[in-house]
Amino acid sequence: MARVYLEHVTKKFGNVVAVNDATLEIKDKEFLILVGPSGCGKSTTLRMVAGLEEVTEGNIYIGDTIVNDIPPKDRDIAMVFQNYALYPHMDVYNNMAFGLKLRRFPRAEIDKRVKEAAAILGIENLLKRKPKELSGGQRQRVALGRAIVREPKVFLMDEPLSNLDAKLRVQMRAELAKLHNRLQTTIIYVTHDQTEAMTMGDRIVVMKDGFIQQVGAPMEIYDHPDNVFVAGFIGSPAMNFLDAVILREDGDLWVDAKSFRVKLPPTRFETVGEYIDKEVIFGIRPEDIDDKDFVPNAPPDRIVTADIDVTEPMGSEVYLYATVGPHSFIARVDARTTARDGSSHQLVFNTDKAHLFDKKTQKAIR
Amino acid sequence: MRRKALTALSRDALAWIIGLVWIIPFLGVFMASIRPLGEIIHGWWRFESFTPTLRNFIGAWNHPAAPLSQGMVNSLKVAIPGTIVPLFVAAIAAYGFARFRFSMKTYLFLTIVMLMTVPQQMIAVPIFRIMKNLGLVDTPFGLVLVHSAWGIPWILFFMRNFFSTLPIEVEEAARVDGASDFRVFFQIVLPMCIPALVSSAVLQFMWVWNDFFLALILIYSPEKLLATQRIPLLRGMYHIDWGVLTAGTIIVMLAPILVFAFLQRYYVKGMVGWVSK
Numbered sequence: 001m002a003r004v005y006l007e008h009v010t011k012k013f014g015n016v017v018a019v020n021d022a023t024l025e026i027k028d029k030e031f032l033i034l035v036g037p038s039g040c041g042k043s044t045t046l047r048m049v050a051g052l053e054e055v056t057e058g059n060i061y062i063g064d065t066i067v068n069d070i071p072p073k074d075r076d077i078a079m080v081f082q083n084y085a086l087y088p089h090m091d092v093y094n095n096m097a098f099g100l101k102l103r104r105f106p107r108a109e110i111d112k113r114v115k116e117a118a119a120i121l122g123i124e125n126l127l128k129r130k131p132k133e134l135s136g137g138q139r140q141r142v143a144l145g146r147a148i149v150r151e152p153k154v155f156l157m158d159e160p161l162s163n164l165d166a167k168l169r170v171q172m173r174a175e176l177a178k179l180h181n182r183l184q185t186t187i188i189y190v191t192h193d194q195t196e197a198m199t200m201g202d203r204i205v206v207m208k209d210g211f212i213q214q215v216g217a218p219m220e221i222y223d224h225p226d227n228v229f230v231a232g233f234i235g236s237p238a239m240n241f242l243d244a245v246i247l248r249e250d251g252d253l254w255v256d257a258k259s260f261r262v263k264l265p266p267t268r269f270e271t272v273g274e275y276i277d278k279e280v281i282f283g284i285r286p287e288d289i290d291d292k293d294f295v296p297n298a299p300p301d302r303i304v305t306a307d308i309d310v311t312e313p314m315g316s317e318v319y320l321y322a323t324v325g326p327h328s329f330i331a332r333v334d335a336r337t338t339a340r341d342g343s344s345h346q347l348v349f350n351t352d353k354a355h356l357f358d359k360k361t362q363k364a365i366r
Numbered sequence: 367m368r369r370k371a372l373t374a375l376s377r378d379a380l381a382w383i384i385g386l387v388w389i390i391p392f393l394g395v396f397m398a399s400i401r402p403l404g405e406i407i408h409g410w411w412r413f414e415s416f417t418p419t420l421r422n423f424i425g426a427w428n429h430p431a432a433p434l435s436q437g438m439v440n441s442l443k444v445a446i447p448g449t450i451v452p453l454f455v456a457a458i459a460a461y462g463f464a465r466f467r468f469s470m471k472t473y474l475f476l477t478i479v480m481l482m483t484v485p486q487q488m489i490a491v492p493i494f495r496i497m498k499n500l501g502l503v504d505t506p507f508g509l510v511l512v513h514s515a516w517g518i519p520w521i522l523f524f525m526r527n528f529f530s531t532l533p534i535e536v537e538e539a540a541r542v543d544g545a546s547d548f549r550v551f552f553q554i555v556l557p558m559c560i561p562a563l564v565s566s567a568v569l570q571f572m573w574v575w576n577d578f579f580l581a582l583i584l585i586y587s588p589e590k591l592l593a594t595q596r597i598p599l600l601r602g603m604y605h606i607d608w609g610v611l612t613a614g615t616i617i618v619m620l621a622p623i624l625v626f627a628f629l630q631r632y633y634v635k636g637m638v639g640w641v642s643k
Contacts, residue, residue, distance in 0.1 A: 052538050073544040085535035089557040099543035146543070156542075 002063040002153040002186060003028045004049060009058035011044050011210075018044040020210040021058070026154075026188060031180045033201035034190045036233070041210040042190045043158055049188060050079050050156050062153060073102075075154075078147035082159040084139040086131040086146075092118075093127040096145045110149075117148040120179070137168045144176075148183065155187040161196065173199055194234050198222065206230045223353075228281060228362040231355055237286050237319060239355070240329035244282040246275050246356070252301075255282050255351070259325025262349045263301035271366050272356065280365065283355035286319065289331035291339065292346035302349050306331075308339045322347065399423065399612040406608060422613035432591065432599035434614055438621070440506065441575060441593040445621075447510045448574040449567050452517035457563065460522045461551055464529035465537070475526070482519045486579055494583050502584075509584050513574045521566045528562040529555070564632035572622040593618045 004026040011019040019041040026032045034042040047053040049060055051072035059066050067075050078099070086095050093114055100110045118124045121141040131139055140160065147155055160176075161169045177200050180187055191197055197204045198218045206213040206221065206229075214226040225231035231239045244257040246264075253264040253272065264272075272280075292298050306322035306329075313335065320331040320339055331347055339345040356365040397410040400418045426434050462468075463475055493512055494503070502508030532555065540554045556563070578594045585591060591599075600614045601607065626633065 050538075050542055052541070072538075072541045073546065075542075077542060079539065079542045081535040081539060083533060083535055085533065085539040087536060087540070087554055087558075089560075098540070098545075102544040102549070146539075150543070 003030075003061075004154055004186060004188065005061040006045070006049075007059040007061070009045070009048065009060060010056050011041070011048060011053060012056045017210050019048070022212050024205060024212065024215065026186060029184050029186055031177070031187045031189065031200060031202045033197045033204045034188065034207060035192065035194060035197035035204055036207035036213075038192060039209075040207040042192075042205075042207050045207070046079075046156050046158055046188055046190045049154070050077055051075050076152050077154045077156055078150045078152040079156040079158065080143045080147050080160045082162055084131070084143040084163075086139055086142055088131050091128050091130055092123065092134070092142050092145075095131065095142055096149050099146065099150045113149040113151075114145075117145040120148065120182070121145050136164055137172070140164060140172060144179070148179075153186065155183075155185055157187065157189045159191055160189075162191070162193065169196075176200060194236060198234065204234075206233060208233075224364070224366075225355065226364055228283070228357050231283050231357070231364075235285055237330045237332065239283045239285050240289075241357075242282045242284075242327045242329065243279060243359075245277065245279055246272050248276050255280075255354070255356075257282065257324070257327055259327060260304045262304060262351055263299070264351050264354065268356075275356070275358075275365060279359050281357040281359055281362070283357060284329070284349060284351075285353065286330045286332035288350040288353045289322075289329065289333070290348045290350065291320075291331070291333035291337045292348050293338065294334045294336070295348045298348045302351055303346055304349060305344055305346050307344050308341060311337075311339055311341055320345070320347075395612045395615055398608050399616050401609065403607060403609045422609035423617065425607075425610045426600055426614035426617055429596075429600055429610065429614070432588070432596035434593060434596055434600075434617055436589065437591060437593035437596040438617070440590060441618075441621070443506045444509050444513065444581075444592060445571055445574045448513035448517070449571045451510065452514040452521055452570060453563060453567055455514070456518045456521035456566075457525050457556070457559075458551070459518070460525035461529055461555060463522070463526045465534070478519045479523055482523065486516070490579070490583055493580070497584055504585055504587050504590060506585075506590070509581060512580055512584065513570075513577070516580075517570045517573070521570060524566055525559070525562060528559055532558055561632045564629045568622075568626055568629050568633050571625055575618075575622050593621075 006022050006024040009019060009022045010017065022041075022045060034045060036042050044053055048055050049062070051067065051070065055068050059068055061067065062075055062077070087098065090098065096114045096117060097110050100113060105113075114127070115124070118127060121144060123138060123141050123145060126134060126138060126142070131142065134142065140163075143160070157176075161172050164172060173196060176189075189196075189200065197206075201218060203216060204218055204221050205215045208229050214221055214230045216224075221230060221234055225234065225239075228241065232241065242257050244255045247254040247256050247261070253266065253268050253276075254261050255264055290298075292303055304324055306320075306324045308320050308322055309328075310321040312319040312321070315335065317335050318333055318337050318339070320333055320337070322329055322331055322345075333339070333347075337345075357363060358365055394410050398406045399422050400420070401410070402417060402419060402421070405412075405415055405417060428435065463471065497503045497508045497512070500508070502511065536558070537550050537554060540550045545553065576594065581592045581595050585595065597611070597614050597618060600611045602610070
């Protein structure tokens with residue numbers, strides 16, 4: 001159990017900068033998620049903490065020690081890999097015991113820890129099997145078990161669920177969260193899947209092109225994304241972005257997207273001052289666009305009539321792929337909607353939850 | 367449908383013919399070895415009388431001029447270290463080439479691969495002179511050294527390619543688990559590449575065992591001659607004793623065949639490529 005601190009960490013591969021001046025504190029016992037598209041530097045960051053990649057510039061602390069020059073074996077960390085990386089020639093028991101044997105733990109202690117971990121993960125009956133005799137989900141558990149028995153200061157997980165099928169992934173997601181509650185250890189978890197990021201972590205770090213874009217609790221990032229990238233990356237279906245101009249008319253604030261306009265709440269006055277009559281990026285999440293039929297007393301200045309191109313029934317809700325003039329967007333509406341492909345339908349923009357971004361810097365206007 | 371069957375049939379027939387042509391010389395050797403000289407003198411394929419006997423084998427094994435028993439021991443003394451030494455050295459070097467970064471790596475590797483093409487005949491004289499200067503001519507150790515030098519490049523090439531197919535995460539996992547570079551190599555990597563090691567070992571063993579050329583250059587004392595060198599000496603003084611000669615051939619062939627038979631399952635895996643995910 002320890003905090004991990006990255007201090008202006010940069011990693012270069014030749015001329016390519018994989019991680020650019022990252023400063024980040026991972027608190028003791030925290031479940032931190034590094035998320036971003038492939039090539040964003042999240043795995044490299046994790047591998048630097050593990051000691052599998054050297055740090056080009058900056059310092060990494062585990063506890064109070066700078067670990068830049070400490071080899072992985074002496075960092076007291078455990079890592080779970082995407083392809084499990086089990087030792088193919090050892091049975092499950094020895095896969096889990098290997099790290100403890102190297103650290104010269106007494107045999108009885110090794111046995112106790114392996115059996116405890118196996119019990120936690122429900123793999124007691126597999127201890128004599130070789131990895132090739134296990135299913136993907138079982139291998140995943142063994143890989144986790146191998147990390148658990150070590151009782152390390154920090155767990156590092158590099159996309160551990162992405163090789164599992166969708167159903168198992170959902171199940172393991174919950175189990176990992178449960179495991180974290182039980183073990184009370186610092187976990188750094190890398191994923192490209194924003195759902196995993198949202199559901200599992202105490203905090204999320206969104207990365208892109210080697211830069212940390214935003215750090216925060218899942219809902220904080222979801223509700224208040226710092227820039228267009230974060231807003232688009234977190235949330236599924238992704239946030240809609242429309243080019244628009246902010247107008248002030250008769251003491252009201254409007255977002256004018258040319259083919260339609262909706263009124264902004266007066267609270268926005270404080271923040272949009274300098275953007276009046278200027279082009280901005282108007283962002284709104286699909287669930288903040290409703291079917292008018294299900295919004296009693298919808299204010300008329302927020303209603304937009306859109307052409308429905310495609311309806312996608314998801315069971316509990318329906319995704320509407322809608323068009324107004326040159327703008328296309330997705331709305332996530334009540335399953336009882338009467339909107340049909342090719343029809344036109346009235347939608348309500350909940351502009352209380354709208355996001356505005358500077359067109360040039362892509363940063364949120366707050 | 368009928369055409370398909372016909373194609374299959376002709377393909378099978380062709381395979382059989384090639385197989386038979388291939389095996390006929392061996393069949394001749396075998397027949398000659400298990401029959402008395404009188405029966406095979408007009409051709410081993412004649413079966414007017416057929417008296418199977420092991421006399422030829424015993425004769426070759428205890429031959430007065432060149433006993434194969436001693437030759438087999440001498441051969442083993444060269445072939446076993448001549449397999450283990452290059453395998454060990456080349457496996458470690460190959461791992462270095464596959465996994466570590468160092469300057470001139472590519473050029474060094476290319477040089478090694480290129481030198482594999484040098485024909486043995488070209489280095490016969492230099493090898494003899496080097497060994498003479500080292501005082502290693504007419505010693506099994508000298509021959510082991512030459513065979514090791516000859517084996518290292520190709521084993522290195524083979525093993526390096528095999529190492530690069532192994533998932534590197536397994537090694538990283540071991541490193542994180544607390545293993546040093548040496549431990550990773552000996553406890554994780556080597557067990558994972560047993561098939562490749564065995565394949566290399568089988569090939570190298572056969573190569574060293576079957577070698578005649580290098581042995582001819584470096585070993586000449588009668589009691590030190592290897593098995594392959596003794597076969598020509600089994601011919602006899604005044605007439606060629608085909609029975610003893612062929613029996614000797616079969617005895618000498620036996621060692622690599624046995625090695626292959628025992629290790630075949632690994633050998634096939636190694637050749638196909640064996641990666642456990």
